[in-house]
Amino acid sequence: MNKFSIKNMNLWYRDFQALHGINIEIPAHQITAFIGPSGCGKSTLIKSLNRMNDLVEGCRIEGEILLDGQDIYGGIDVNALRKRVGMVFQKPNPFPMSVYDNIAYGPRTHGIKSKFKLNEIVEKSLYDAAIWDELKDRLKKSALSLSGGQQQRLCIARALSVQPDVLLMDEPTSALDPISTAKIEELTIKLKKDYTIVIVTHNMQQAVRISDNTGFFLLGEMIEYSDTEKLFSIPKDKRTEDYITGRFG
Amino acid sequence: MWRIDEQLAELNDRLLDFGALVEQIITLAGQAIIEQDIALAQLVIDIESGVKQKEKGIEALCLKLLMQHQPVAKDLRVISAALKMITDIERIGDQSSDICEIMISMDGAPYITKLEYIAQMAAATTKMVTESIDAYVKKDLKLAKSVIKYDDIVDELFDKVKADLIEHIRSGKPNSEQAIDLLMIAKYFERIGDHARNVAKWVVFSIRGRKEKKPKAQENAEENQNQPQSEE
Numbered sequence: 311m312n313k314f315s316i317k318n319m320n321l322w323y324r325d326f327q328a329l330h331g332i333n334i335e336i337p338a339h340q341i342t343a344f345i346g347p348s349g350c351g352k353s354t355l356i357k358s359l360n361r362m363n364d365l366v367e368g369c370r371i372e373g374e375i376l377l378d379g380q381d382i383y384g385g386i387d388v389n390a391l392r393k394r395v396g397m398v399f400q401k402p403n404p405f406p407m408s409v410y411d412n413i414a415y416g417p418r419t420h421g422i423k424s425k426f427k428l429n430e431i432v433e434k435s436l437y438d439a440a441i442w443d444e445l446k447d448r449l450k451k452s453a454l455s456l457s458g459g460q461q462q463r464l465c466i467a468r469a470l471s472v473q474p475d476v477l478l479m480d481e482p483t484s485a486l487d488p489i490s491t492a493k494i495e496e497l498t499i500k501l502k503k504d505y506t507i508v509i510v511t512h513n514m515q516q517a518v519r520i521s522d523n524t525g526f527f528l529l530g531e532m533i534e535y536s537d538t539e540k541l542f543s544i545p546k547d548k549r550t551e552d553y554i555t556g557r558f559g
Numbered sequence: 560m561w562r563i564d565e566q567l568a569e570l571n572d573r574l575l576d577f578g579a580l581v582e583q584i585i586t587l588a589g590q591a592i593i594e595q596d597i598a599l600a601q602l603v604i605d606i607e608s609g610v611k612q613k614e615k616g617i618e619a620l621c622l623k624l625l626m627q628h629q630p631v632a633k634d635l636r637v638i639s640a641a642l643k644m645i646t647d648i649e650r651i652g653d654q655s656s657d658i659c660e661i662m663i664s665m666d667g668a669p670y671i672t673k674l675e676y677i678a679q680m681a682a683a684t685t686k687m688v689t690e691s692i693d694a695y696v697k698k699d700l701k702l703a704k705s706v707i708k709y710d711d712i713v714d715e716l717f718d719k720v721k722a723d724l725i726e727h728i729r730s731g732k733p734n735s736e737q738a739i740d741l742l743m744i745a746k747y748f749e750r751i752g753d754h755a756r757n758v759a760k761w762v763v764f765s766i767r768g769r770k771e772k773k774p775k776a777q778e779n780a781e782e783n784q785n786q787p788q789s790e791e
Contacts, residue, residue, distance in 0.1 A: 515629050542631040544768035554631050557561055 313338040313476060313506040314359060319373035321354060323366065328354045330530045332373070336523075338475075341498060341507045343517035343538065346527035347558065352510045355527070356478050359508065360395035361388050377476075393420065396469030400481040402461035404453035404468075409436075409445050412453045412464060416472040431471050438504075439467035440497045459490025463497065470505075477501065479509040483516065495520050514554055518542050526550045563628050570620055570641055571696075577613045577645065578692035580606070581652045585688050585751060588655035589681030592662055592744065593674060600659035610652035614645050633765075640765035644695070647754040647761075651688055654747045654754075661740050661747075670741070671734045672727055676720045677741065680748040683713050687755035694762045706759035707771050713752035720745040 314336035321329040329351045336342050344352035354363065361382060363369045375382050382391055393416075405412050413432040422428060432449070436442040441463040445456075453464055462482060469477055479498070483491040491513075498507060498520050511517050517524050518538060525535040526547075534541060534550045545551045552558045584607055591599040621642045624630065630638055687706050694703035724738040724745075763771045 514631070518631065543635070545632050551632050555634050556563065556628070 311338050312336060313378065314508075315374070315376040315379075316355075317374040317376070319355075319358070319371065319375060321351075321358060321363070321372075322368075322370045324368035328530050329358075332532050334525060334532060334535055336506065336508060338506045339502055339504075340522040341502050341509060341520055342523045342525070343521035344508070344510045344525050344527060345512070345514060345517050345553075346533075347553070348512075349529075350527040351530040352525075352527045353480055356397075356480055356508055356510050359476070359478055360392050360397055362397065364388065393472045394474050395476040395478060396472065396474040397478040397480065398462070398465050398469055398482050401485050402458055402465050404456070404461050404464050406452070406454055408450050409453050409456070409464060410449040412468050413471045416468060420472060435467040435471040436464075438470050438501070439463045440493065440500070441467060457490070459486050459493060462486060462490065462494060466494070466497065466501075470501075474505065476506045476508065479507065481510055481512060484512060491516070514542075526553060528553070563624070563630070563634060566620070566624055566627075567634065567637060570617070570624065570638070573613070573617050573620065574641055574644070575692070575696060577610075577617060577648055578688075578695070580610065580613065581648050581655075582685070582689050582692060584610070584652050585655045585681075585685050588658050589678075589685055591659055592681060593678050595662070595667065595670070597663055597667065600662050603659045604656050607652050607656040610649055614649040617645050618642065636765045636768055640761040644758050644761045647757040651751050651754045654751050658744050658747045661744055665737065665740055668734070668737065671732065671737045672723060672741070674741075676716050676723065677745055677748065680713055680716045680720065680745060680752075683709065683716065684748050684751045684755060687713070687752055687759075691755045691758040691762065694759055695765075698762075698766055700763060700766050703759040703762040703766075704771060707756050707763075710752045710756040713749055717745050717749040 312335040314334075316332050316334045316336075319329060319332040320327060332355060344356060346352050357363045358371060358375060359377075359382075363371070371383060377391070377394070380386060405415060407415075410432055413435050414428045417428060417431050422431070433442060433446075436445055441460060444460060445464070453461065456464060462485075466477070466482075482498075483494050486494065495516060498509070501507060502522075509517075509521065521538045523536065524538045524541045526533045526541065526545075526549075528549055534545060534547045536546075541550065542554060545554060549558075584603055587599055587603045587606070590596065591603060621638050624634075624638050628634065687709055690702055690709075691706045693699065694706060721742060724742050728735045728738050760770045763769075
């Protein structure tokens with residue numbers, strides 16, 4: 311079953327067309343990776359999936375992006391959409407507050423006031439993000455005192471706290487050391503049981519290690535999209551082959 | 560030129576060199592058997608002693624390429640195929656040497672039968688080895704597939720050698736113990752054919768990303784052939 315269906319999508323930043331005729335089905339409970347050189351449109355596409363591009367002046371979108379069959383640009387409540395489609399960014403961006411308040415922030419915004427309920431959400435979110443054991447005794451400490459890898463897992467926990475369906479990850483490990491990267495990768499694989507995950511990565515081995523499907527983008531076009539193992543074993547398009555084998559440019 | 564391309568070119572050159580050495584070994588082994596030339600057989604054994612070292616060198620290069628480049632797609636196929644091929648090529652060299660050892664152990668005794676079919680097996684397996692290496696060099700899918708198919712001819716020849724030798728033993732002719740040696744030589748040639756076929760299969764894999772499969776009926780027939788026969 312597909313979580314997202316993107317049909318004939320074009321996107322412009324003022325006069326510049328950043329995405330051309332994108333058609334892609336993103337299956338539920340799988341990890342879908344977008345790869346491609348800088349400026350190819352992969353981050354633009356992932357940001358369109360929870361309408362982060364609404365915040366960019368001059369951004370215009372044509373075509374359809376369906377989430378569980380519903381057009382996310384067709385009169386849907388954007389806050390409700392972003393609750394369903396969480397996002398984690400390249401650089402960990404915890405709020406300058408305690409670990410606990412970072413996680414409780416989203417649920418509080420959505421009206422949960424019960425201390426008992428909030429405690430439950432904080433524990434579950436941190437547990438699901440595989441960081442509960444490390445932080446259970448430091449819940450009142452500032453999130454800014456954590457290491458980069460811990461901050462990123464905290465951000466994942468924060469994204470999970472509002473119980474989304476989808477987790478978008480825009481180069482989530484590019485600022486992390488190999489051990490923290492490995493922890494995030496392990497976590498991502500565990501999370502796909504409960505969430506649909508879309509990840510943008512420049513690390514092709516990461517796409518091979520964790521994703522089920524991969525899309526290769528170039529100059530705003532999706533050149534090839536298939537099962538990850540297939541794309542990295544027998545790519546159909548020469549441009550894909552050149553890029554993944556490092557002979558690009 | 561990208562660095563990986565330079566290293567892959569080196570891998571290609573070393574595989575060619577390795578293949579050429581084993582080609583020479585099997586050609587000379589065939590010649591030594593037919594001409595019952597003990598000096599030539601000894602030369603084969605001497606040449607073969609360098610095969611293992613070359614195999615190890617190529618293996619180390621493949622592992623270095625995997626470690627340095629974490630290759631995918633065609634690069635991964637070429638490197639993994641090379642890793643598999645060298646094992647088969649090394650075995651061809653080893654079994655050619657074994658053939659020569661058996662021949663030397665016969666100590667110049669005249670052959671109990673004409674080596675018509677064994678000579679044909681030697682020629683056929685030499686052709687398979689040469690062509691499987693050629694197919695790799697030229698990335699020639701058609702040639703690789705023809706090598707795979709040609710293995711059936713070698714198998715048929717082995718059956719003929721076996722039938723011929725069984726008949727010799729059954730008829731109570733003298734020097735029947737030599738029949739066992741000749742059967743082992745024929746079996747080594749048959750195995751060499753299998754290894755050359757494997758090399759060709761890896762050539763197909765490196766080009767197409769999947770190995771050539773035998774038709775199901777043939778696979779079943781071979782499996783049945785390998786089952787122990789029940790006594791009636």
